[in-house]
Amino acid sequence: MYSAEERTESAEACTVPLNDQSQDVPDATEVSIPVQQPSSILPKIHSRRFREYCSQVLSKEVDSCVTELLKELVRFQDRLYLKDPVKAKTKRRLVMGLREVLKHLKLKKLKCVIISPNCEKIQSKGGLDDTLQTIINCAYEQNVPFVFALNRKALGRCVNKAVPVSVVGIFSYDGAQNHFHKLYDLTMKARQDYKDMITSLQKQQNEDEEEENDVETVSEESHRENVTTASAIEETDEPNYIKVWKRMLEEKYTPYAMSLEESLTNDVFNFHL
Numbered sequence: 228m229y230s231a232e233e234r235t236e237s238a239e240a241c242t243v244p245l246n247d248q249s250q251d252v253p254d255a256t257e258v259s260i261p262v263q264q265p266s267s268i269l270p271k272i273h274s275r276r277f278r279e280y281c282s283q284v285l286s287k288e289v290d291s292c293v294t295e296l297l298k299e300l301v302r303f304q305d306r307l308y309l310k311d312p313v314k315a316k317t318k319r320r321l322v323m324g325l326r327e328v329l330k331h332l333k334l335k336k337l338k339c340v341i342i343s344p345n346c347e348k349i350q351s352k353g354g355l356d357d358t359l360q361t362i363i364n365c366a367y368e369q370n371v372p373f374v375f376a377l378n379r380k381a382l383g384r385c386v387n388k389a390v391p392v393s394v395v396g397i398f399s400y401d402g403a404q405n406h407f408h409k410l411y412d413l414t415m416k417a418r419q420d421y422k423d424m425i426t427s428l429q430k431q432q433n434e435d436e437e438e439e440n441d442v443e444t445v446s447e448e449s450h451r452e453n454v455t456t457a458s459a460i461e462e463t464d465e466p467n468y469i470k471v472w473k474r475m476l477e478e479k480y481t482p483y484a485m486s487l488e489e490s491l492t493n494d495v496f497n498f499h500l
Contacts, residue, residue: 293374297385
């Protein structure tokens with residue numbers, strides 16, 4: 228949990244002008260654009276294992292590529308540590324944890340961020356969700372690629388940790404460029420697949436709503452037609468002698484009713500006098 232001061236510093240870091248990236252870093256703009264999903268679609272595609280902050284589809288290819296990249300970087304880091312422990316501390320390849328990743332993002336020292344898609348859901352102000360969104364926004368502002376891959380336990384195992392890890396930041400991928408560029412291509416494809424899925428679901432939802440409206444309109448028209456038809460049938464099926472009898476009653480008793488009403492009015496008037 229971060230203090231109000233740390234959250235303010237994090238927001239300010241996202242607005243600082245960008246430093247020049249390494250020449251071999253791909254343009255991450257297309258990969259890093261956060262996708263705004265329609266809220267009505269979210270429950271259909273997101274779950275506890277695929278949280279709402281994810282903006283790409285999950286795939287075994289991406290998971291496998293992330294695993295190979297991280298294990299290779301861990302191997303390089305361990306090899307350097309055996310040769311020169313002091314230098315190894317100053318030339319770290321990886322950083323883990325929300326706080327550390329956010330701190331080094333603010334310092335503009337990360338080349339890539341790996342985020343687990345099943346982080347714990349804490350939506351309170353300053354909670355885990357806010358911190359994750361801050362990391363994603365900062366990475367986007369600094370043109371740093373971020374990838375959603377592996378669950379927290381698998382991500383921890385990739386960096387030789389016995390505990391679950393939510394986020395991993397990469398300082399340098401020198402020596403593993405092939406893995407990184409392959410991951411970049413796979414992430415672009417996964418992100419485009421996610422956008423296509425959102426568009427398809429939105430189109431399907433609109434079609435379903437139009438179909439429901441058409442069904443309601445047809446139902447109302449059908450009901451009105453049934454009522455009109457029923458009334459016409461009643462009038463048509465009425466025997467002729469009933470119609471004659473009704474007409475006779477109207478002609479015979481209407482004048483009588485009027486004279487009776489007039490007589491009662493006169494009697495009441497005379498009574499009062």
